[in-house]
Amino acid sequence: MAVTSAPGFFVSFEGGDGVGKSTQSRLLGEWLGVVTGREVVLTREPGGTDFGREIRRLVLHGDHVDPRAEALLYAADRAHHVATVVRPALARGAVVITDRYLDSSVAYQAGGRELAEQEIEQLSLWGTHGLLPDVTILLDLDPVLAEARRTGEPDRLERAGDGFHRRTREAFLRRAAADPGRWVVIDAAGDVNDIQAQIRVDVAARLDLTPVVEEAVRVAEAGGVPEADESPEEDVP
Numbered sequence: 754m755a756v757t758s759a760p761g762f763f764v765s766f767e768g769g770d771g772v773g774k775s776t777q778s779r780l781l782g783e784w785l786g787v788v789t790g791r792e793v794v795l796t797r798e799p800g801g802t803d804f805g806r807e808i809r810r811l812v813l814h815g816d817h818v819d820p821r822a823e824a825l826l827y828a829a830d831r832a833h834h835v836a837t838v839v840r841p842a843l844a845r846g847a848v849v850i851t852d853r854y855l856d857s858s859v860a861y862q863a864g865g866r867e868l869a870e871q872e873i874e875q876l877s878l879w880g881t882h883g884l885l886p887d888v889t890i891l892l893d894l895d896p897v898l899a900e901a902r903r904t905g906e907p908d909r910l911e912r913a914g915d916g917f918h919r920r921t922r923e924a925f926l927r928r929a930a931a932d933p934g935r936w937v938v939i940d941a942a943g944d945v946n947d948i949q950a951q952i953r954v955d956v957a958a959r960l961d962l963t964p965v966v967e968e969a970v971r972v973a974e975a976g977g978v979p980e981a982d983e984s985p986e987e988d989v990p
């Protein structure tokens with residue numbers, strides 16, 4: 754099975770709880786749909802499928818789960834999600850944006866729960882036939898600030914304690930530093946629109962969209978509409 758996402762493009766959002774991943778992924782998806790004309794699939798883990806929603810309920814709202822059982826549940830959710838949603842969409846040429854992916858397992862189950870990092874990564878790579886995102890956007894925020902932003906009853910993972918969330922953040926930052934080709938690290942403490950603007954610049958560069966974006970900005974500033982033969986789709990690989 755192909756490891757590459759082509760002809761699609763695969764984006765993941767990562768970060769601690771309450772850093773704004775769902776808002777930022779939705780805004781990016783809406784914008785990419787407009788500027789590329791491509792199908793955009795917004796999804797998430799855990800719970801991007803019916804099967805996954807059962808797992809989500811068990812893992813986030815059930816009683817105590819042994820850390821290894823927890824790791825297997827997230828990996829099972831991911832395997833089914835990739836096989837039934839992500840790969841078919843990538844095969845159609847869609848841009849797939851997922852709110853969390855394999856790096857969440859490495860950060861939470863290895864970093865947070867202190868299981869072996871390589872084993873956790875291998876488990877998900879096995880489950881997904883090695884599929885990695887083209888770009889991973891880490892919304893980085895001090896867990897103390899993130900907790901202050903959260904509303905509603907905390908779930909099982911959100912109740913895991915300060916040390917757990919500090920180790921999770923450190924694991925994300927370590928992984929990002931080790932693979933700068935795939936990761937973009939963004940300070941999530943700022944304004945929603947500023948953060949989105951930074952994300953768009955990075956994603957546009959990686960999708961070879963920069964000329965399309967510059968043209969759209971130029972046309973918008975001139976108060977016009979792009980010519981038909983300048984349609985963004987033609988510039989997309």
Ligand code: TYD
Pocket residue numbers: 769770771772775798799813827828852853854855857858859861862910911
């Ligand atoms: P999420 O729905 O993203 O929660 P939030 O919107 O609060 O960030 O994720 C649910 C929880 O599951 C979150 O605490 C992180 C955790 N998680 C793992 O521990 N391992 C994983 O592999 C994934 C995907 C999530």
